[in-house]
Amino acid sequence: MEFLTFFFDAIRSAIDLLISFDPYLYSIIGVSLTVSLWALVLSGVLSGLIAFIVSFFRFPGCNALSLLVYTGMGLPSVIVGLFVLLLLSKNGPFGGFGLLWTPTAMIISQSVLITPLITGVMLSGLDSVEDTLVDAAKSLGANWWQRIWTIVYEARFGFITALIAGFGRAISEVGSVILVGGNIVWSNDISYTRTLTTAIVVETRKGNFDTALALGLVLLAIVLTINLFVKRLRGGGTRY
């Protein structure tokens, strides 16, 4: 019972925070969405390109590349964070750009993290297109580009799933963004590199479990809203 009361209190504080347009909360949501969406755009383009090359071209190292992609799907985020941190730190090869502790660093680390995941799901979507369909396209007079287009069209739901999975991983990720972003909040309580997940870590450490849970619910609501939107885009909840 105590837990239920605590849970409903958390829902109430989440709603309060949202309807009071709490600047702290909204700046955190803003940073979370901006960073994750940028990472999604960059990774989406890169993953599409890698999936296209691996699926439709044979070249030396092709199998190694796809093995690398599938291995990368399980990359621990702190390792990615550490890797990007070393690259962007003052003594690292890209230290001169001064990107560490900025949202750009977070976008880079999230992109590195989600690119293998998106590519892997895209590849399995392309692989699932049956050979008979490719033969049908060929026999109906499709040239190479038209066949590629047909395969991509048949795999379209796999692509959407890949992007949702990538976004879900990016926005719920905490290890690397805390390492390269630094979880910074300006003195006026506006987030610079603090995201919903890193804020949850901070609030939990401070013992503010209700705020942490409220932030968690906001995070879930965002993911749910995006999924509902995508589902609608796919056609009113059915494949058609």
Added chain:
Amino acid sequence: MSIVLLKDLDFYYEEDSPVLEGVNLYLSRSDISVLMGPSGAGKTTLLRIINLLEKPSSGEVVHEFEEVFRTENPDHLALRRRMGFVFQEPALFDSSVGGNVAYGMMTRGGFLNHFWGKTKEIVPFLRSNLEEVEEKVSRALDRVGLVGLQDRPVRSLSAGEHRRVSLARSLVTEPELLLLDEPTGNLDPRNTAVVEDIIREVRSQETTIFLASHDMHQAKRIGESVYLLLDGDIVEGGTAEKMFNAPEDQRTEDFINGKLVC
């Protein structure tokens, strides 16, 4: 175009287990030829070679007096566009009935036409072409008895209707040679009769038809020329009358009489 000649054709995935061995076949114009044979005899492979989907291991494939595999022929695409192929499995795209039927025309109309539904609103100069496409789709659906189903998703159709969509998709481009791989396999007698009527109607439009079937009754019903393929080789061929009434090869007689053939 509809004259197809196969000469000493061999096909194998592994050298010691040939799928086709020494096949010789001549398909004449505007004829319904039926390739009979049990499952696994190599009928599908033969059809795929004629449609240029597979390259034979050796031998010649001649389409209208031109050997098409001897050198890397750049016109394979053009040649394939003069044929239609209805696969054993309907192999329909995850789209509407109209989208499937229009596919062959769209491939011929260029890449942009692939965005059929979208482009017709935003690219006015394509409109006339698209109206023609829509009209042909509707006529092809009419031929196979699926009037007005353009907008239905193919997944909502029955197996018999899938088969008919697949037929309409091949017919809409008015092929000179139509290849049909077990076009009535797994269909009930009523749908089988419908598909056979369509085949006869297509034949009357001067289209050459080459049909693979394991059903000899079907070969008898619609075949003008009949060939028997056993273990990768054509053991006998000729007019349907000769094949069914006076076969020369004992194996043909056994096959017709429903005996085990080896």
